[in-house]
Amino acid sequence: MNGPDTGETDAFLQSVMQRALKPMPNETQAMAARLAEAIHDAERLEAEHNLWQCFTGVMVRTATVVRQSVSLSPAVWNADILGLRS
Amino acid sequence: MTAERTADTFDDFFQRHLPLVRAVALARTADSARADDLTQETFLRAWRHFAHLQTCGLSAQRAWLLRALRHVAVDAHRRAEPAALEETADAAIAKNDPNALLRLDVARALAELDETDREIALLRYFVEMNSREIGEMLGMPEGTVRRRLAVCRERLACRLAAWSEDTGK
Numbered sequence: 518m519n520g521p522d523t524g525e526t527d528a529f530l531q532s533v534m535q536r537a538l539k540p541m542p543n544e545t546q547a548m549a550a551r552l553a554e555a556i557h558d559a560e561r562l563e564a565e566h567n568l569w570q571c572f573t574g575v576m577v578r579t580a581t582v583v584r585q586s587v588s589l590s591p592a593v594w595n596a597d598i599l600g601l602r603s
Numbered sequence: 604m605t606a607e608r609t610a611d612t613f614d615d616f617f618q619r620h621l622p623l624v625r626a627v628a629l630a631r632t633a634d635s636a637r638a639d640d641l642t643q644e645t646f647l648r649a650w651r652h653f654a655h656l657q658t659c660g661l662s663a664q665r666a667w668l669l670r671a672l673r674h675v676a677v678d679a680h681r682r683a684e685p686a687a688l689e690e691t692a693d694a695a696i697a698k699n700d701p702n703a704l705l706r707l708d709v710a711r712a713l714a715e716l717d718e719t720d721r722e723i724a725l726l727r728y729f730v731e732m733n734s735r736e737i738g739e740m741l742g743m744p745e746g747t748v749r750r751r752l753a754v755c756r757e758r759l760a761c762r763l764a765a766w767s768e769d770t771g772k
Binding site: 531535556 | 621622625643706756759760766
């Protein structure tokens with residue numbers, strides 16, 4: 518495939534591939550719609566993940582405060598938080 | 604900002620690159636449904652990295668998408684069994700698409716090439732890039748692209764010769 522044949526072969530392959538592989542407008546639309554849906558799902562999952570991270574963050578901070586309360590003043594923890602009276 | 608830099612919306616990005624990504628996916632799988640899955644997953648990854656991709660030139664965006672597609676295809680291959688080619692041929696005929704058989708034959712011919720040759724052939728014949736541009740994009744010398752392209756040309760022309768009358772060449 519050298520010389521003049523190369524140009525002819527290139528033109529043939531170009532023509533065949535354009536015809537075979539170029540997406541039709543309806544295919545492009547369908548894929549765009551499908552991708553939009555997937556992006557919407559990904560955004561929702563990300564929002565849920567962020568919310569969960571926020572919730573667990575609050576829980577960790579609360580637990581830290583509770584632990585500090587316990588270590589600083591067990592009497593207060595027992596009496597005021599757990600409602601135990603000696 | 605370079606002259607090639609593109610600052611556009613994700614929809615523009617999708618419309619611009621869809622033909623190449625889908626063609627490479629189709630050439631890799633020889634199966635429209637699987638090619639659509641790979642295409643979607645590739646663009647979903649691109650959406651997650653769009654802030655970075657917006658700052659890149661066209662060639663760098665293409666290179667990023669081809670790399671992402673390779674990773675997506677490897678991940679998908681680990682999860683699924685390859686479909687029988689006869690099944691995909693039947694599906695193509697059942698779609699009543701006049702180009703379905705041509706598409707399948709071209710995809711199969713490309714699927715027989717190794718990964719780099721397949722990308723070189725698509726960038727040359729589908730995207731119509733020259734050897735220098737392909738070499739820059741894939742990070743290989745222009746001479747190497749030319750040599751590999753010569754082998755691809757011969758193999759593809761031989762494999763697709765039956766369609767030459769159909770295209771009037």
